[in-house]
Amino acid sequence: MVMPANDDPRPGEFWLDSQRGRIRVVYRAVEGATRALLAVGGTDGGLDGPADALYPDLAEDLAAHGIATLRVDFRGRIAPGIVDEGIFDVLTGLEYLAREHGIERVGLVGHSYGGAVVIAAAAQSPEVATVATLAAQTAGAQPVVELAPRPLLLIHGLDDIRLSPDCSRLLYRMAGEPKRLVLLEGARHSLRQSREEVRTLLVDWFTETLVP
Numbered sequence: 001m002v003m004p005a006n007d008d009p010r011p012g013e014f015w016l017d018s019q020r021g022r023i024r025v026v027y028r029a030v031e032g033a034t035r036a037l038l039a040v041g042g043t044d045g046g047l048d049g050p051a052d053a054l055y056p057d058l059a060e061d062l063a064a065h066g067i068a069t070l071r072v073d074f075r076g077r078i079a080p081g082i083v084d085e086g087i088f089d090v091l092t093g094l095e096y097l098a099r100e101h102g103i104e105r106v107g108l109v110g111h112s113y114g115g116a117v118v119i120a121a122a123a124q125s126p127e128v129a130t131v132a133t134l135a136a137q138t139a140g141a142q143p144v145v146e147l148a149p150r151p152l153l154l155i156h157g158l159d160d161i162r163l164s165p166d167c168s169r170l171l172y173r174m175a176g177e178p179k180r181l182v183l184l185e186g187a188r189h190s191l192r193q194s195r196e197e198v199r200t201l202l203v204d205w206f207t208e209t210l211v212p
Contacts, residue, residue: 035210039072040071055071152180174179
């Protein structure tokens with residue numbers, strides 16, 4: 001069931017009902033789209049993502065390439081996050097995209113805790129064609145070994161003092177090909193210091209890897 005998120009929702013915002021409670025989402029529709037991105041944040045949840053609300057801009061960028069976007073807010077906002085609960089939210093979003101919009105190929109992006117969630121969710125879902133992580137944690141991300149041959153992009157700031165860039169280095173070593181690791185000078189955990197570079201990296205990545 002789909003319902004408005006509140007009395008004055010932002011465009012495209014609504015709740016998805018699930019067996020574990022309601023999930024708040026924002027959908028950026030693109031007429032005729034068969035490809036979509038699903039984006040999640042970290043343990044603090046939210047719909048806008050890291051790097052000073054990167055996800056709304058990313059959604060508009062991808063819309064220009066015929067790619068829709070579903071931004072998903074985790075039901076639970078606790079630290080450390082429970083990866084299995086985050087996976088459930090992502091899989092619910094994937095089911096919605098296929099059922100309601102006929103989306104055939106999906107990319108996932110997640111920040112911090114959400115990075116582990118999207119890796120683990122992709123390992124469970126053949127609908128996921130490509131994955132990108134932003135300052136990902138390693139806890140819960142062991143299924144990264146199962147992603148290949150689906151492409152994986154890992155982005156991390158070299159000045160991240162919350163989750164060391166060694167987290168993404170380790171995931172890169174564990175993952176099969178194709179894969180790419182981008183380490184950004186001067187960027188911390190939020191990646192706001194490299195916002196536009198991250199934005200460009202993600203647009204290029206998903207427009208290339210979501211092509212059948």
